[in-house]
Amino acid sequence: RCGGIAVVGQEEEHTKQQKQKEKLAATSDQLKSHLESIEEKAKRLAAEKHLTEQQLQEKEAKAQVYEEEKKKLLRSATEAQINLEEIAAKLKSLPGQQVD
Helix, strand or coil: CHHHHHHHHHHHHHHHHHHHHHHHHHHHHHHHHHHHHHHHHHHHHHHHHHHHHHHHHHHHHHHHHHHHHHHHHHHHHHHHHHHHHHHHHHHHHCCCCCCC
16 A cells, blocks of 8 residues: 555656646746847847948938038138129229129
8 A cells, every 4th residue: 555655646646746847948948039029129120220320321321411501602702702802803993884
């Protein structure tokens, strides 16, 4: 009889261990799945960050181009103003002309 009780005890212990293994395996699978999800999110965020940095660089490059255009326009406007002043001075120097 003692031998029978020991076998039943071993079977219960074995069943308990089997359930623990299954529980650990399920937990392990959940953690793996969660980790994969986090890795996917990290990849997506990295791609978005790269895209955002690229967009920022493009905007900075456009701003640079606009700044250069602005300088050219200001130079042109200044040159035009100087030319107008020179023309006005020449017109004033002509005999009999009144220019304001």
